[in-house]
Amino acid sequence: MKEKLRACAAQIDEALAAVTCGEDLKQFHARFLGKGGVITALMKELGSYPKEERPAVGQMINSFKEEVLARFKAMESEVALREMQAKYERESVDITMPGVAHSVGALHPTSLIRAKLCEVFAGMGFRIYEGREIEDDYHNFTALNTPKDHPARDKQDTFYIEDDVMLRTHTSPGQIHCLETMKPPFKVVMPGKVFRCDDDATHAPMFHQIEGLVIDRHVTLCDLQGLLDTLAKAMFTDDTKTRFRPSYFPFTEPSVEVDVSCCECGGTGEGCRLCKGTGWIEILGGGVVNRRVIANCGLDPDEWTGLAFGAGLDRIGMLKYGINNIHLLYDGDKSVLRQFKK
Numbered sequence: 001m002k003e004k005l006r007a008c009a010a011q012i013d014e015a016l017a018a019v020t021c022g023e024d025l026k027q028f029h030a031r032f033l034g035k036g037g038v039i040t041a042l043m044k045e046l047g048s049y050p051k052e053e054r055p056a057v058g059q060m061i062n063s064f065k066e067e068v069l070a071r072f073k074a075m076e077s078e079v080a081l082r083e084m085q086a087k088y089e090r091e092s093v094d095i096t097m098p099g100v101a102h103s104v105g106a107l108h109p110t111s112l113i114r115a116k117l118c119e120v121f122a123g124m125g126f127r128i129y130e131g132r133e134i135e136d137d138y139h140n141f142t143a144l145n146t147p148k149d150h151p152a153r154d155k156q157d158t159f160y161i162e163d164d165v166m167l168r169t170h171t172s173p174g175q176i177h178c179l180e181t182m183k184p185p186f187k188v189v190m191p192g193k194v195f196r197c198d199d200d201a202t203h204a205p206m207f208h209q210i211e212g213l214v215i216d217r218h219v220t221l222c223d224l225q226g227l228l229d230t231l232a233k234a235m236f237t238d239d240t241k242t243r244f245r246p247s248y249f250p251f252t253e254p255s256v257e258v259d260v261s262c263c264e265c266g267g268t269g270e271g272c273r274l275c276k277g278t279g280w281i282e283i284l285g286g287g288v289v290n291r292r293v294i295a296n297c298g299l300d301p302d303e304w305t306g307l308a309f310g311a312g313l314d315r316i317g318m319l320k321y322g323i324n325n326i327h328l329l330y331d332g333d334k335s336v337l338r339q340f341k342k
Contacts, residue, residue, distance in 0.1 A: 001042070001049075001057050005064050008038055012068055019075055022083065028075075032068060039065050106341035110208050110329060113235075113317045114191050117210055120234040121189040124227070126212065129190045131174035137164040139173040143296045144251040159195050159205075167195035171211035172251060175289075175308060178213060179297035184304050185216040191313065204326050208313035213289070215299075215306045221254065224286055224307045232260045232283075235316060241267060243280065252287025252308055259283070263319060274319075281319060284311030 015028050032038050042061050046054050107115070118128055141150070151157065159167040174190035182188070190211040199205055214223070225244060232240045240263070244256040259282050261267030262275035269279035286309030291301035314326055321340070323329065328336050 001045075001060060004042060005060065008032075008042070008064070011038070012071070016071060016075055019079065022079055025072070025076055025079055029072060033065070033072065039068065103338075104341065106337065108329070108337065109317045109321055109323070109340050110313050112340065113313045113320065114208065114210065116235065117231070117313070117316075118189065118191060120231055121212065124187070124230070126187045126189045129174055129178060129188045131168070131171060131177060131190050131192055133168055133193055133195075134161065135166060135168040135173045137166070139176045140166060140168055140170075143176045143293065144172055145290050145292045145296075146250045150250070157197050159197065169196050170194050171209045171310060172308070174211055175213045175251070175293070176297060179215065179294070179299065182215075184299065187214045187216075188212070204314070204330065206330075207326070209310055210313055211308070211310045212286075213306060213308050215289075215294075215304055217304065219288075219305050219307050221256070221288060221307075224256075224288075224309065227307070228258055228284070228286070228309060235320065236260065236263050239266070247285060247287075249285060249287060251290050251293050253290045255285065255287035257282055257285050258309070264322075283316060283319065284309055286310065 171190045171192050178188050194209050195206050229242045232242050241261040243259050247255045247257040249255040259280040262281050264274040265272035267279040269277045275281050289306030289308050294301040
């Protein structure tokens with residue numbers, strides 16, 4: 001047994017000299033001290049010795065095992081210290097070096113406009129409704145009194161997924177969903193993305209609108225003008241004025257285009273390129289909800305009346321922040337977007 005222990009000690013010396021990391025230590029322990037290790041195998045040989053020699057041989061093996069275990073623990077402490085020092089060296093920081101500046105993000109200008117409008121409408125008692133972006137023909141066109149031969153249904157103007165399924169061309173389908181599911185009277189505002197086959201300096205295939213709907217008894221255009229006047233003052237300045245011009249929309253009657261006094265020249269129009277000298281800028285459309293739309297949704301148009309209005313969030317943002325091309329909002333140019341950091 002002494003010869004075997006001497007040979008094992010030589011192997012242990014060689015193995016410990018090769019240990020450089022924690023993984024090497026694990027392999028050393030498994031090879032010599034584990035259940036299937038060399039020293040355990042020596043203990044199993046005790047049965048082959050005469051009975052009177054077993055105590056002495058067993059004591060010899062145990063002493064050898066304790067010595068190896070002590071050397072293992074010493075090496076374990078040494079390796080742990082060595083790895084800690086290496087970690088400190090890898091993660092050391094030169095405190096004399098200048099710090100790395102991390103820029104803080106900012107809300108997109110369209111998101112700023114949307115949040116501001118929702119805040120204003122919420123203050124006037126409106127609920128916020130998020131409509132779906134994929135609509136069927138009925139909700140996007142038919143229920144809104146838009147006939148089959150209307151040019152908006154042309155495939156050159158609308159992104160069709162199937163014959164009767166499309167990306168919504170406006171947020172107005174939200175009016176129909178609200179009329180079908182909400183009990184009047186109610187006031188609701190619907191912000192969201194809309195999609196049209198259009199692309200130039202002031203139009204994009206995807207843009208943002210906000211739609212408002214009021215359903216109550218005996219509401220009039222005067223109520224609409226008061227509401228939109230409050231909105232214009234909140235979005236621009238307290239001196240902003242509004243005016244209505246007659247227009248046409250299939251889902252309102254009467255219909256109006258709504259202008260605000262120019263935020264660049266203050267409404268004077270003198271030499272102003274933004275309003276082209278008129279002193280006014282068109283920002284949205286609206287009107288009294290068409291009786292057919294109310295009837296299409298199962299309500300009595302003799303009992304209930306409504307007001308509807310819609311505006312482009314991107315257009316309002318362009319006017320408010322002096323942006324002359326809608327694509328600047330979506331090209332991801334940091335030099336543009338960084339200006340809205342507050």
